[in-house]
Amino acid sequence: MAKILVIEDDPDMVLALRMSLEGAGHEVFDAPNGKEGLQKLAETKPELIILDVMMDTTTEGFQLAFQLRNPDPGSPLADYSHIPILMLTALHSTTDLRFGADEDYLPVEAFLDKPIDPDDLVSKVDELLAKAH
């Protein structure tokens, strides 16, 4: 039973995530873009963030993850830099981008590829929440 913030612009994907996560007993909040996501972050103080890699622009997810992990000193974001991040990816192997949780470049804890399988999602979430404690 944890508070999870989902930052995702596709409402169908939000519904799918909500169904799986609420079914596992978690409390789900959502925001459709980075800006509102950061606002919700301060309001709800979640224990886990689920972030889509691509939203309005191809790099919005990346930029947000980077911001969260490397906040400007003194900014309110600094309080949240410890929250684990799960990134949703929609990659095809023919694109140039390859992902791995790289400390410096892309500081997220884990990836999950779309389409989302409910069991995979729940177990990954549990794993990350357990590690955080």
Next chain:
Amino acid sequence: MTVLLDVPASTDLVKNSRRLIRLRWLAGLALLTVTLINEYALGVNMPARALYSLGAAILVYNSLLWWVSRAVGTSWSQPIATGQVVLDTLALVFSVHLTGGVESLATHFFLFYVLLAPILLPGRTGYLYVWLVIAAVVGVIGLEAGGVLPHYRVRPSLPPDLHRDPLYIAAKLSFFITVALVTASLTIPIVREFREREQRITTLYQSIRTLSSSLDLTQVLNQLACAVTQALQAKGTSIRLVDETGAQLKIAAAYGLSKEYLDKGPVETESSPIDRSVLSGHPVIVHDVSQDGRFQYPSEILAEGIHSVLCVPLMGRRGPLGVLRVYGHRPDCFGEEETNFVQAIARQGATAIENALAFDELRRTDQVKSQFVRAVTHELRSPVTGAQSLLRPMMRNLAGDLNEAQCEVLRRLSDRLDALQMLIDDLLDLAAGKVEGLERELEPVSLITAARNVVDRLSGLAGEKSVDLCMAHVPRSIAVVASEEGLERILLNLIGNAVKYTPAGGRVDVRLQRRDGEAVIRVTDTGIGIPDADLPHLFEEFFRARNAKKAGIVGTGLGLAIVKNLVERYKGRISVQSTLDKGTTFTIVLPLAD
């Protein structure tokens, strides 16, 4: 701008040098023989010892020349030729003196040399040589007449003081001088024109080779401008191409012209009657710039030092591409011959330009295509994965409990969506693979690393199915020329298929080795095999063998088409062997990256 024309030492120089050396053996021997005959058989009174020495000397320096010309390279051929002329001239002077001076018949041999000199000597030294020969002959005759040099009376039938007779001397000399000068004034221009023509043909040939060797338009045109300028020994050349509007000619390449001149301004075809005429296919020669009113920028032209211009069209298959202009230092530099030559080069230039433009177009189209493919990738996948993501939780009753009928419908929906997603992925793979070639540079890639990555990825699936997946390779490293992703895609499709079509308890072997300068990949499985009748169609797009469909194994029929496309791109070959219900072996051969 580097000098691109490396005109080799004229081959006729080397050949003629050699010919002369061979002739000289005869000349030396002849001198000795004639002296012998004259001394013993005919009893003629001549300075036999001196003549023998001369004959021997000729043979000696000829041996030296023969040996040197064999030992050194072609860069010495001009000094050797000049050396021969100098030595022979000295020998001739001596022989004239020793055989009677003004009475000697040997003076005729000088004419042979007046003919040879323009061929053996460089540039304009032919004329200089003639005057030297005349001076030498006059010198010998004069010194003998004045008593400074002894006179050898070789022909006793002639009066004893003939060599002092002014009338006789004058007659002999004027005849000799006239013949020498006339001969020289005929041969020297002929040889020079010959040389120029040869130089032009060489330039033409080299230009053709250069033009067809590169698709980089700017480079090709600059080399062309340089080659034309050097071949015609002109001041410079400019190449202007018609722009998209067709109303202006823009500089594309130039050689030998100053920046100020090139920047003077665009050439409007409207206001340039010369260019209009040229663009309709007719070359134009301007013999004297200062007297021609057709130029758009007359003062700039004269300030640049240009006095005559040859303009030639660059005609493409669908119309004029531009104008090639050659500029001369002096008026009347260009005539019909020059025009024909430049037109021949311009024709090659036009072809090269069209090829380069077509290639650019192709590259641009390909870029557009691959950008399209990438955009479509995202657009097509997103609704499908969204739909799948919604269905899955629903099928777990997370949106409320479902009855059996509802479950069944959702299951079928989910299967159709999975199939659609696989199809999209494969189609886009195929499309991206076909575009990959021009866009992605191929480089050496480690086959063993790629195979290991793929085997790792598939080990989970193989484990679930209880299929043994093994990889073996003999040499420690095998590198092929490919792209990393393409190579992994090939292996993923092949090994993935092997695992997919092999029932539980079966085995998939991946073997990598080097053989005869090629890399060999062999994927063997103990799966359901492929019917013989289906083997020829295996690599066709959307083809699935009948037993695969019957076994209920899901597939798009594109996997092998993608593999074949990539293998061919990497200049390799693929083949398959199979026995129904026993197993299948795919073999791929790729050239090594060495």
